Amino acid sequence: MTTTKPWLVRLCRLLGGSLARLLFSIRVEGAHLVPSSGPVLLAGNHSGFVDGPLVFLLAPRPAALLAKAEIFIGPFTRLFLALGQIPVRRGKPDRTALASGLATLADGKALGVFPEGTRGGGAFDEITDGLAYLALRSGAPVVPLVVLGTDKAWPRGNRPPRLRAPVRIVFGAPVTVTATGDPRARRTVADAAEQLRLALVEHLQRATRETA
Numbered sequence: 001m002t003t004t005k006p007w008l009v010r011l012c013r014l015l016g017g018s019l020a021r022l023l024f025s026i027r028v029e030g031a032h033l034v035p036s037s038g039p040v041l042l043a044g045n046h047s048g049f050v051d052g053p054l055v056f057l058l059a060p061r062p063a064a065l066l067a068k069a070e071i072f073i074g075p076f077t078r079l080f081l082a083l084g085q086i087p088v089r090r091g092k093p094d095r096t097a098l099a100s101g102l103a104t105l106a107d108g109k110a111l112g113v114f115p116e117g118t119r120g121g122g123a124f125d126e127i128t129d130g131l132a133y134l135a136l137r138s139g140a141p142v143v144p145l146v147v148l149g150t151d152k153a154w155p156r157g158n159r160p161p162r163l164r165a166p167v168r169i170v171f172g173a174p175v176t177v178t179a180t181g182d183p184r185a186r187r188t189v190a191d192a193a194e195q196l197r198l199a200l201v202e203h204l205q206r207a208t209r210e211t212a
Contacts, residue, residue, distance in 0.1 A: 030171035047122030048150025141174035
């Protein structure tokens, strides 16, 4: 199995981050709210297909991301694994991905999750239980983040990106989940997921108001 190569992560973040800032007019806000060390979950919305890459490149500290397994194909598999990314099979609980996520957090690292499960409106109307499970089992704080503008900066389909389109990446204050029962119980995880969903919605609304 390919192990993470920190030098490659640093190189990709340096070069890729510079390229992203050339392509788009990017503002990163609230970076100081992300703990500089220790385990942390970065929980973001998902309305554009470059959301994940931008978070990987521009988050204030390197983060492994739970990414859909479909992109781990051919030579990209070794590359993504060397960058510390974790494939997740969508549609049902992926215990292997969750175990890898917990191991990442146990190592004191950052883990990025897009809890809506797929690209959509990015409004956190629904989230999967995976984020809550990881937060409860690890005890790691959850930092809400929203990526705004990527759906317009690089529209769906085969259309090219809109050069210098505005994009905001906004981090919020860490949230600690309160367990309402046995952390392993399905009901407790569901309650925690709703706690987190409301916190994520609140952060999204605050960031959106600041845009207006």
